[in-house]
């Protein structure tokens with residue numbers, strides 16, 4: 216079944232020539248109900264966060280790098296297109312992954328300016344590529360989807376301005392903007408407010424080994440979200456021989472020096488494992504995820520602690536994570552939960568909040584203020600959609616209080632947000648008549664979602680060939 220086609224990024228920075236990237240086949244998608252306990256093994260494609268960090272580092276490395284089992288999805292394709300526009304070369308290579316080819320990335324001697332970059336709706340592209348582009352000679356224009364223009368960018372732009380890069384923007388700290396690099400950055404120290412996104416810090420640190428004096432970044436502002444993602448950035452730099460440390464809380468230091476070319480296998484995306492593991496919580500039964508990393512900086516690893524709060528028994532059989540649940544959630548009449556998502560917020564909270572609507576008493580999901588600057592305002596979107604299906608929801612500035620109600624079918628709005636889409640699919644397992652207005656939004660990080668979801672429910676092995684992934688080709 217063909218769910219959508221990706222027509223490829225195409226835009227005109229200052230004009231209105233937007234081409235819609237996702238063309239849905241048949242309007243709303245009826246979310247399948249689970250009528251019996253699940254029994255599925257679900258192989259999950261590579262991590263978005265690791266793939267896009269590694270693409271950036273490979274682009275700045277001292278030789279060709281090979282990425283095995285990288286994620287192939289809209290966010291990674293946008294990253295490849297952005298880096299290719301700056302002069303980096305990409306080659307596909309057959310690998311053992313089931314979700315697309317391996318990649319060989321060859322850096323360019325000199326990054327090329329005079330180009331426009333489409334960030335789509337990808338936070339990693341809009342925050343990680345500007346510091347790379349600032350190393351190029353000549354102007355680089357940045358823009359993205361209309362909804363991307365609402366996402367905060369201030370910390371990255373402020374950091375670049377403090378580094379002496381000429382930034383032309385409208386002062387709102389948002390897309391679109393242009394950078395005028397002169398081929399090098401001296402580096403030194405910057406102080407930014409990263410309370411809106413940890414990606415501001417990660418973006419500056421990833422390019423920092425190529426600054427003449429390296430970089431010290433200090434965060435000044437409110438609570439810093441998604442700290443494990445900054446740890447992932449430091450870890451990715453260290454893996455390539457760069458000295459990268461956090462001498463104290465809210466301060467990070469990267470020494471100048473070469474970024475080693477490496478051959479790396481990308482871990483499965485543990486945040487994308489979340490809807491499948493939570494499906495076992497909702498429907499009962501067992502869902503297994505192979506290749507769960509034994510050590511990881513991915514926030515999705517927190518699922519091993521979170522899922523037992525919903526009655527799941529979590530175990531490891533070698534490197535296969537097993538989530539076993541005795542009874543469907545609604546039958547189990549489990550009490551509400553209280554969870555703080557300051558660290559894992561963005562990626563895990565939407566799915567968890569959706570499942571909370573199926574608990575028997577009040578749940579509180581806190582530490583989620585920064586989710587308002589994600590693909591959509593996720594706090595408002597979750598409040599609206601859970602209310603739409605009959606839950607009683609209180610929306611606070613940085614929290615959601617979710618109380619059970621008479622749940623019923625409805626057209627669940629996805630707001631172009633992959634995690635809102637998978638959240639709708641989750642409640643649809645337990646409630647008749649849930650339809651999603653835009654299941655194609657899952658192509659941001661998981662273009663195979665629909666086929667994988669169906670295969671999980673029927674217990675059939677997922678066949679990647681049943682998806683149209685032709686749009687993922689690099690065209691080379």
Ligand SMILES: O=C(O)C1=C[C@@H](OP(=O)(O)O)[C@@H](O)[C@H](O)C1
Pocket residue numbers: 263264265338339411412413414417440441444445560561562585
């Ligand atoms: O660095 C990364 O790869 C990410 C950092 C987090 O962003 P925020 O700090 O903006 O929440 C996370 O939500 C996002 O999905 C991926």
Ligand SMILES: C=C(OP(=O)(O)O)C(=O)O
Pocket residue numbers: 336337338339561562589590634660
């Ligand atoms: C917040 C997310 O994405 P992005 O990398 O675009 O910020 C996410 O994937 O949940």
